[in-house]
Amino acid sequence: MKRIFSSVYLKKGDGVVFLLILAIIFSTAVLFYRKPAASAKQIVIYVNGEEYKTYQLSHKYLNNIVVPVNGHTKYGYNHIKIEDGAVFIADSTCPNQDCVKMGKITEEGDILVCLPYKVVIRMEGGEAPDAVSY
Amino acid sequence: MRSPIKRVEDKTSFRAVMLTVIFLLSWLEAMVPLGVPGVKFGFSNLVILICLTEYGFREALAMAVLKILMSTVLFNGFSAFLYTMGGAFASCCSMGLAIRLYETKKISTIGVSAIGGFFHITAQYVIAAYTLYTPSVFALYPPAATLTLVTSAVMGFLAAKIIKQLHTISYDYE
Numbered sequence: 186m187k188r189i190f191s192s193v194y195l196k197k198g199d200g201v202v203f204l205l206i207l208a209i210i211f212s213t214a215v216l217f218y219r220k221p222a223a224s225a226k227q228i229v230i231y232v233n234g235e236e237y238k239t240y241q242l243s244h245k246y247l248n249n250i251v252v253p254v255n256g257h258t259k260y261g262y263n264h265i266k267i268e269d270g271a272v273f274i275a276d277s278t279c280p281n282q283d284c285v286k287m288g289k290i291t292e293e294g295d296i297l298v299c300l301p302y303k304v305v306i307r308m309e310g311g312e313a314p315d316a317v318s319y
Numbered sequence: 320m321r322s323p324i325k326r327v328e329d330k331t332s333f334r335a336v337m338l339t340v341i342f343l344l345s346w347l348e349a350m351v352p353l354g355v356p357g358v359k360f361g362f363s364n365l366v367i368l369i370c371l372t373e374y375g376f377r378e379a380l381a382m383a384v385l386k387i388l389m390s391t392v393l394f395n396g397f398s399a400f401l402y403t404m405g406g407a408f409a410s411c412c413s414m415g416l417a418i419r420l421y422e423t424k425k426i427s428t429i430g431v432s433a434i435g436g437f438f439h440i441t442a443q444y445v446i447a448a449y450t451l452y453t454p455s456v457f458a459l460y461p462p463a464a465t466l467t468l469v470t471s472a473v474m475g476f477l478a479a480k481i482i483k484q485l486h487t488i489s490y491d492y493e
Binding site for chain 2: 195196197199202206207210213217231234235287294301303305307
């Protein structure tokens with residue numbers, strides 16, 4: 186075991202490369218994880234980069250949202266659910282189902298993405314609870 | 320160190336073998352998702368890295384282009400074409416530049432592989448941000464890039480092992 190991980194392969198430059206890459210990752214993390222003061226959370230659904238609809242997280246009576254999207258080949262949908270302050274994609278017609286596998290989001294700034302349908306669901310801190318379009 | 324392939328027949332068969340390896344491996348890695356979108360083991364990158372160190376940039380770029388075309392037709396479909404293409408080109412070209420540091424023995428294959436993996440995932444996230452018209456996909460970028468750093472380091476280590484084995488084989492065509 187010791188022979189396999191001996192320093193035959195690793196050189197000093199590798200450490201420099203790793204540190205540089207980690208520094209870049211860390212700086213992007215700092216850039217994108219700054220969270221503003223939390224207020225009433227809401228989820229915003231974007232389709233094709235345009236805002237499609239906004240929902241309050243405390244949405245009780247309507248927890249099934251179906252986003253119809255025009256896929257590349259045929260008509261499809263994302264079935265989004267809000268449950269106990271968490272948002273997740275319960276069902277989708279997209280081919281790889283990555284969005285379903287992404288699981289639940291609960292924190293502000295978290296996102297769910299469905300790449301083939303260009304759907305982005307983002308949790309945001311709502312500024313005014315009344316400014317919601319149903 | 321390099322063993323350039325001279326005869327046309329050898330070139331053709333060499334490319335065929337390498338491409339077969341790429342396909343088997345990318346089929347295998349498609350079955351094991353790593354949890355974060357965009358992150359894979361990067362086995363095909365391993366093959367491209369070995370092509371780069373052993374046979375030069377041209378062969379590696381040829382492998383990358385063929386891999387993009389074939390995997391678009393066979394696995395991913397055209398919706399993922401941009402991601403496949405951007406990632407493969409970015410990683411192949413960045414590794415092509417980084418290989419000079421490898422040849423002057425400043426870094427090992429692990430460093431080269433880390434650079435390639437980093438550019439691969441960065442290109443894919445930049446393309447995702449452009450096609451979705453929102454920079455918010457970058458919220459997933461730090462964990463994805465960190466995981467990629469780990470997998471690409473493992474691939475670089477494997478590449479070093481395989482290259483060592485390749486050098487024990489003698490190429491006698493005459």
